[in-house]
Amino acid sequence: MKSIHEIPITSLYGVGKAKASAYASLGVETVGDLLYFFPRAYENRGFTVPLSAAREDIKNAIIMTVATEPRVSLIRRGMSLLKFRAFDESGSCEITYFNQNYLKDKFHVGSTFRFWGKVERQGKKISMTSPMAEAYTESVPLPPLASIYKLTEGLSQKVISTHIEAALTLARESLPDYLPERIREKYSLCTLHFALEQIHSPSDYQSLALAKRRLVFDEFFLFAAGIGRSSGETQRYKAPVCSDGDVTPLLNLLPYKLTGAQSRAIDDIRRDMAQNIPMGRIIIGDVGCGKTVCAAAAMYISVKNGHQAALMAPTEILANQHYADLSPIFERLGIKCALLTGSLTPAKKRRLHEQIASTGEDRIDIVIGTQALISEGVKFSDAGLVITDEQHRFGVGQRAALSERNNHTHVLVMSATPIPRSLALVMYGDLKLSKIDEMPAGRQRVDTFLVDEGYRARLDGFIKKNVAEGGQVYIVCPAVEEAEEEAEDEILFSDIGFDNYFSKEKKEKTPLKAATQYADELAARMPELNIAYVHGRMKVKDKDAVMERFVRGEIDVLVSTTVIEVGVNVPNASLMIVENAERFGLSQLHQLRGRVGRGKRKSYCVLVSGTPTLAGLGETATKRLRTMCNSYNGFEIAEEDLKLRGPGDFLSTSTSSAIRQSGDIGFKLADMCEDTSLMTDAFSEAGALISADRQLAAYPELSQEINRIFAIRSDVIN
Numbered sequence: 001m002k003s004i005h006e007i008p009i010t011s012l013y014g015v016g017k018a019k020a021s022a023y024a025s026l027g028v029e030t031v032g033d034l035l036y037f038f039p040r041a042y043e044n045r046g047f048t049v050p051l052s053a054a055r056e057d058i059k060n061a062i063i064m065t066v067a068t069e070p071r072v073s074l075i076r077r078g079m080s081l082l083k084f085r086a087f088d089e090s091g092s093c094e095i096t097y098f099n100q101n102y103l104k105d106k107f108h109v110g111s112t113f114r115f116w117g118k119v120e121r122q123g124k125k126i127s128m129t130s131p132m133a134e135a136y137t138e139s140v141p142l143p144p145l146a147s148i149y150k151l152t153e154g155l156s157q158k159v160i161s162t163h164i165e166a167a168l169t170l171a172r173e174s175l176p177d178y179l180p181e182r183i184r185e186k187y188s189l190c191t192l193h194f195a196l197e198q199i200h201s202p203s204d205y206q207s208l209a210l211a212k213r214r215l216v217f218d219e220f221f222l223f224a225a226g227i228g229r230s231s232g233e234t235q236r237y238k239a240p241v242c243s244d245g246d247v248t249p250l251l252n253l254l255p256y257k258l259t260g261a262q263s264r265a266i267d268d269i270r271r272d273m274a275q276n277i278p279m280g281r282i283i284i285g286d287v288g289c290g291k292t293v294c295a296a297a298a299m300y301i302s303v304k305n306g307h308q309a310a311l312m313a314p315t316e317i318l319a320n321q322h323y324a325d326l327s328p329i330f331e332r333l334g335i336k337c338a339l340l341t342g343s344l345t346p347a348k349k350r351r352l353h354e355q356i357a358s359t360g361e362d363r364i365d366i367v368i369g370t371q372a373l374i375s376e377g378v379k380f381s382d383a384g385l386v387i388t389d390e391q392h393r394f395g396v397g398q399r400a401a402l403s404e405r406n407n408h409t410h411v412l413v414m415s416a417t418p419i420p421r422s423l424a425l426v427m428y429g430d431l432k433l434s435k436i437d438e439m440p441a442g443r444q445r446v447d448t449f450l451v452d453e454g455y456r457a458r459l460d461g462f463i464k465k466n467v468a469e470g471g472q473v474y475i476v477c478p479a480v481e482e483a484e485e486e487a488e489d490e491i492l493f494s495d496i497g498f499d500n501y502f503s504k505e506k507k508e509k510t511p512l513k514a515a516t517q518y519a520d521e522l523a524a525r526m527p528e529l530n531i532a533y534v535h536g537r538m539k540v541k542d543k544d545a546v547m548e549r550f551v552r553g554e555i556d557v558l559v560s561t562t563v564i565e566v567g568v569n570v571p572n573a574s575l576m577i578v579e580n581a582e583r584f585g586l587s588q589l590h591q592l593r594g595r596v597g598r599g600k601r602k603s604y605c606v607l608v609s610g611t612p613t614l615a616g617l618g619e620t621a622t623k624r625l626r627t628m629c630n631s632y633n634g635f636e637i638a639e640e641d642l643k644l645r646g647p648g649d650f651l652s653t654s655t656s657s658a659i660r661q662s663g664d665i666g667f668k669l670a671d672m673c674e675d676t677s678l679m680t681d682a683f684s685e686a687g688a689l690i691s692a693d694r695q696l697a698a699y700p701e702l703s704q705e706i707n708r709i710f711a712i713r714s715d716v717i718n
């Protein structure tokens with residue numbers, strides 16, 4: 001029998017070409033995709049109110065009976081109205097729909113519906129426009145929660161629900177529960193069928209929470225099992241042996257001596273690359289500790305032994321920077337080095353592709369670039385090593401794909417984010433670790449202060465002073481635009497806990513400083529300065545253009561969201577201001593701080609609390625931020641953050657937000673912060689299962705599911 005993941009969406013009744021392409025734009029191509037296309041929120045229609053108590057500002061559920069036959073009137077060409085009256089014991093209401101004449105057959109006098117929508121009042125008159133209406137009988141209660149899907153043109157909530165209904169029917173016959181029964185029972189997880197049914201049309205909160213719990217467990221479990229399996233697998237592949245590990249000629253060209261930690265990391269690399277199995281290593285070390293030169297050494301070893309090497313950075317700016325730093329050194333060593341990014345002209349790209357694939361004289365040995373490196377058309381003639389920089393922007397799947405594409409090369413990853421051991425599997429369970437826990441000598445300390453709103457005027461003065469002295473300023477804000485009010489009548493998916501939903505308090509929020517608005521206000525206060533902003537919702541090209549201008553010193557103050565977090569080097573930047581600092585994880589703050597103090601200028605970091613006074617911050621937040629003022633070691637700071645807030649928060653604010661942004665890991669529901677204990681359980685079960693039976697011979701359905709998920713992940717990047 002065909003798996004639902006192989007059945008195209010068009011095989012569902014009512015899905016033709018147009019709907020299929022609408023679905024495709026939502027990433028839904030198979031029946032399986034549709035089943036895993038979860039609602040983005042739920043509306044609570046279970047709380048019904050009498051018409052007299054219905055509100056105008058939010059949607060209400062009102063049970064009313066149709067009082068008059070619907071009448072259709074044409075108001076102008078192409079626009080018709082359907083009107084009727086409905087009532088409950090508290091009053092009556094006029095209901096109007098536009099251009100939906102077919103509803104005439106739905107609303108018969110005497111039939112009862114649960115209407116869902118806002119009401120309008122004019123004097124005593126009450127009306128509703130285009131409310132949702134579900135047929136209602138007292139004996140069969142309607143489910144209290146209605147699923148809300150992300151929509152796109154051509155697909156309405158109703159249409160999606162209908163198709164999902166059909167998909168669920170198919171799943172009942174052809175979707176195996178791949179999770180070993182023993183594990184399901186041990187953690188009191190519901191069946192897969194129940195979970196999928198309830199996530200789409202929950203009968204109540206409790207079932208919905210059960211469903212979510214099972215699906216979250218599965219995401220963690222499948223992920224961990226997949227990683228566990230593939231990390232064992234790389235051992236079976238052959239990688240080029242690089243027995244000449246002498247990097248002295250390269251080191252001789254550097255204007256400095258390596259730190260002990262750098263030397264140790266290079267030793268690790270040298271040893272790994274001399275083996276005939278692929279290296280899988282990650283270098284973790286604070287921003288500025290000098291990881292790039294370790295990468296350079298690894299590439300040098302690869303080339304020296306006759307193989308090419310690639311260095312992939314997450315952004316074009318970083319790729320440019322690496323190229324500018326490294327290509328002169330490689331050139332002096334007689335090594336051909338090229339830059340490959342998305343902004344090259346097609347002709348140049350083609351030429352580069354040829355040179356990379358060449359086996360002749362014109363072969364390029366080292367390629368530095370962006371994701372363009374793993375795009376179609378890039379084929380190395382003989383790659384020995386691939387390196388990804390700031391790896392938290394790349395997923396395990398991407399990493400695997402890059403290596404696989406090139407016949408299992410050595411792999412080196414560099415990251416500035418120390419992450420707790422318990423969660424390390426998620427990010428790099430397949431890699432061995434080299435820690436760089438030592439800074440080059442003479443590095444300045446970035447003095448760090450914690451202040452509140454009362455300091456604003458002085459802070460403005462400080463900004464001006466830094467610029468007047470020739471420095472540049474970063475200001476980081478947590479949000480892009482003024483936070484939108486959350487709709488009161490929607491329950492966001494993330495709000496569905498495993499405990500009682502109702503007991504969950506709404507989190508208190510401090511007003512967020514928004515990058516765009518902030519930049520405007522600042523510009524009004526300091527018209528003499530060049531102020532610009534960047535944020536994650538800007539087009540990459542525009543964002544990069546602003547960043548480039550900042551790098552060139554044409555911008556004095558750069559207001560941004562955390563997009564600047566990843567290793568851009570602006571030695572002239574002397575002040576980092578972080579607004580709503582309590583919103584950030586310590587490790588992230590530490591990385592942000594690492595953006596300044598990279599040159600000769602004495603540099604500062606100012607953490608501004610989102611509360612009017614520091615007293616309003618709360619004990620833990622204050623302690624955390626004080627840690628930033630007192631500690632300058634990334635590993636130490638990560639430990640402290642762990643202690644104070646647990647692993648969840650640590651990840652929520654640093655790595656996992658990056659993961660979520662890039663969809664790297666592909667968790668749809670699971671939140672490593674909220675669901676830490678479930679994650680730990682899922683990881684340990686997956687680990688045990690894999691080490692007992694790597695091929696999962698006893699669980700073919702599980703094995704198949706893992707294959708499917710991991711295949712998708714490496715597809716995504718192609």
Ligand code: ADP
Nearest residue numbers: 256257258259286287288289290291292293440
């Ligand atoms: P990161 O680890 O953040 O990627 P980089 O590799 O960009 O750090 O190094 C930061 C700066 O420190 C670079 O300008 C680099 O030339 C310099 N650097 C690296 N290693 C040393 C060292 N051992 N001594 C002095 N400066 C160094």
Ligand code: MG
Nearest residue numbers: 291292389567
């Ligand atoms: Mg770096």
